[in-house]
Amino acid sequence: GDADHETALATGRPKTGPELLRYRDALADDPNRPRFHPTPPANWLNDPNGLIHHDGTYHLFYQYNPGGPYHHTVHWGHAVSDDLVHWRDRPVAMTPDPSGPDRDGCWSGCAVAVDGDVYALYTGGRDGWQRPCLARATDDDLTAFEQVDDNPVIDAPPPALDLLSTPGEPAHFRDHCLVREDGRWHHLIGAGLQDYGGVVVSYTGTDLTEWTYAGPTLVADEAEPGVVWECPELLRYPDGDLLHVSDYSHVRYFIGEFDADESRFVPDSRGTLDPGAFYAPQSLTTPDGREVMIGWLREERSVSSQWEAGWAGAMSLPREVAVIDGDIRQRPVREVERLRRERLHEGTLTLDDAARRLPVEGTALECRLRVDPTDATEVGLVLRASPDGPESTSVRIRPDRVVVDRTESSVDPAAHADDVAVDVADLSRPFDIRTFLDGSVLELFVNDRRALSTRIYPTRADATGVGLYAGPGGATIDLDIWRLG
Ligand code: FRU
Structure with a gap:
């Protein structure tokens, strides 16, 4: 009134x-x-x-x-x-x-x-x-x-x-x-x-x-x-x-x-x-x-x-x-490079069809992947993962779409838990994918063309881990990770 x-x-x-x-x-x-x-x-x-x-x-x-x-x-x-x-x-x-x-x-x-x-x-x-x-x-x-x-x-x-x-x-x-x-x-x-x-x-x-x-x-x-x-x-x-x-x-x-x-x-x-x-x-x-x-x-x-x-x-x-x-x-914008602090990972990784936790932690990170998923193989980046579950967010990279899977992002029932996907079927491969993680914000860009932004709300203080996985046949990934500040 x-x-x-x-x-x-x-x-x-x-x-x-x-x-x-x-x-x-x-x-x-x-x-x-x-x-x-x-x-x-x-x-x-x-x-x-x-x-x-x-x-x-x-x-x-x-x-x-x-x-x-x-x-x-x-x-x-x-x-x-x-x-x-x-x-x-x-x-x-x-x-x-x-x-x-x-x-x-x-x-x-x-x-x-x-x-x-x-x-x-x-x-x-x-x-x-x-x-x-x-x-x-x-x-x-x-x-x-x-x-x-x-x-x-x-x-x-x-x-x-x-x-x-x-x-x-x-x-x-x-x-x-x-x-x-x-x-x-x-x-x-x-x-x-x-x-x-x-x-x-x-x-x-x-x-x-x-x-x-x-x-x-x-x-x-x-x-x-x-x-x-x-x-x-x-x-x-x-x-x-x-x-x-x-x-x-x-x-x-x-x-x-x-x-x-x-x-x-x-x-x-x-x-x-x-x-x-x-x-x-x-x-x-x-x-x-x-x-x-x-x-x-x-x-x-x-x-x-x-x-x-x-x-x-x-x-x-x-x-x-x-x-x-x-x-x-x-x-x-190119100015985001000014946010880069130390480089936490650099170089090429060959993955078999298993998940791997990287010796990298953080809630403010830029991860840049160059990767070519094949029709048989999905490649994934896992962020804000707690050591033994139950929280983690997977960026699932497939030939036709990039999906942010939030089903396990948070044990808080109030946090949205659905998938968010962007269509990339028409883009040339290998994909160049940049993801920016910043607390509850996750933004990703594919080949400087498509963008997807979403929100995640882990509850565990140790939900800071980073990992990778590949489907059958494995994958080779170029990966750079910077801590952002
Ligand atoms: C969009 C909007 C606008 C309005 C403003 C009010 O989010 O609803 O249409 O001007 O927010 O805060």
């Missing part, structure tokens, strides 16, 4: 730098807490927001509830980096305005620089309403954003569309992507159509406050009633344009052409960016012209486990995303 809400905003929720660091320190012993994937200092994190390289610094804002490890009255948390892989906490950058259209939350949005000033365009939540709002950074370090006076900058969703809403509730209409072309902004917003499914709508404008509705930019191919497309983003490449949306479960991408005159996207192909826990990503352009994407890695355990842990949510590694020859490429 209103009184609770006012109290929540007024009580001392951790928002300043020193407070955030105290909270972060208090959680330092949690072995499932990632070390090099950005996490909230404590409490709740969801989508990345306002990714931007500004004045020599990378800025990552994110959906943050300073009040607890659950989604409520989100603020914009803030972290900065010089190299995309070492992040530092900054004070909370945007706080809901108790009398504004964002009083129930500063939801997801993007950031752009205009004549040296940085602006955030985001969704203000109030009493269930979702309205586009604008805020301006108070300094070059983007320490805080101040809401403009004439919010919301769009005061109602397009009346021409019958947008999805729960009976008696305002329509779903949220999340923002700005693309500038020929002096004009294209402003993409996510929504759903009543009784149909996902849609991306567009507005155009020349400043950031006056917007003209330009029509639906992309509509789902098939009916999927109840689905809202969240967090649309349009990335333009010399070889083709990429539009992605988050459909409540995964990130769906479309490769094709954005017709700027008509504000329409015409897709040629489509797919899922990552079959795992990766959601609501955003991208920035580096000074050397790479499009780098970061996504929210959702928790895959129960709400009560999140309360016990005191934190929820992590960011993915930054991945470079490109469209080449009509196909999508995803690989970790």
Whole structure:
């Protein structure tokens, strides 16, 4: 209710730098807490927001509830980096305005620089309403954003569309992507159509406050009633344009052409960016012209486990995303090599058809395998294994798919225990597979093309072992392992 809400905003929720660091320190012993994937200092994190390289610094804002490890009255948390892989906490950058259209939350949005000033365009939540709002950074370090006076900058969703809403509730209409072309902004917003499914709508404008509705930019191919497309983003490449949306479960991408005159996207192909826990990503352009994407890695355990842990949510590694020859490429940014500490294994191993434990331990590791599974032989990498069971996670490498088998990852019944698989049938072999383990985060990349991120929650302190196995006929594996820090 209103009184609770006012109290929540007024009580001392951790928002300043020193407070955030105290909270972060208090959680330092949690072995499932990632070390090099950005996490909230404590409490709740969801989508990345306002990714931007500004004045020599990378800025990552994110959906943050300073009040607890659950989604409520989100603020914009803030972290900065010089190299995309070492992040530092900054004070909370945007706080809901108790009398504004964002009083129930500063939801997801993007950031752009205009004549040296940085602006955030985001969704203000109030009493269930979702309205586009604008805020301006108070300094070059983007320490805080101040809401403009004439919010919301769009005061109602397009009346021409019958947008999805729960009976008696305002329509779903949220999340923002700005693309500038020929002096004009294209402003993409996510929504759903009543009784149909996902849609991306567009507005155009020349400043950031006056917007003209330009029509639906992309509509789902098939009916999927109840689905809202969240967090649309349009990335333009010399070889083709990429539009992605988050459909409540995964990130769906479309490769094709954005017709700027008509504000329409015409897709040629489509797919899922990552079959795992990766959601609501955003991208920035580096000074050397790479499009780098970061996504929210959702928790895959129960709400009560999140309360016990005191934190929820992590960011993915930054991945470079490109469209080449009509196909999508995803690989970790080269800067992740700066996280490498000692090399724990190097060289070629010949395995017979047995499992082998390696003399390597760790919860923050990069394992790089070059391996050619044959139709008869599966090859596997085992991580976070406790010495005599019962916990271990197997990355099962087969000719057509790479599967993360989580059936024994954790004895905690609240941890998700299903398999997550990525299709690699069309990739050339031998496969070059890079896996990044970081506490409860496991991300893997195959041939710099396919990505899979997932979450595991071992309970045993000694679940730090690493192993390999091969099926009948054995296998030869090139393996490098680094401890990451
Ligand atoms: C996606 C999302 C967005 C929304 C934000 C609220 O995870 O639901 O659509 O703006 O999170 O935190």
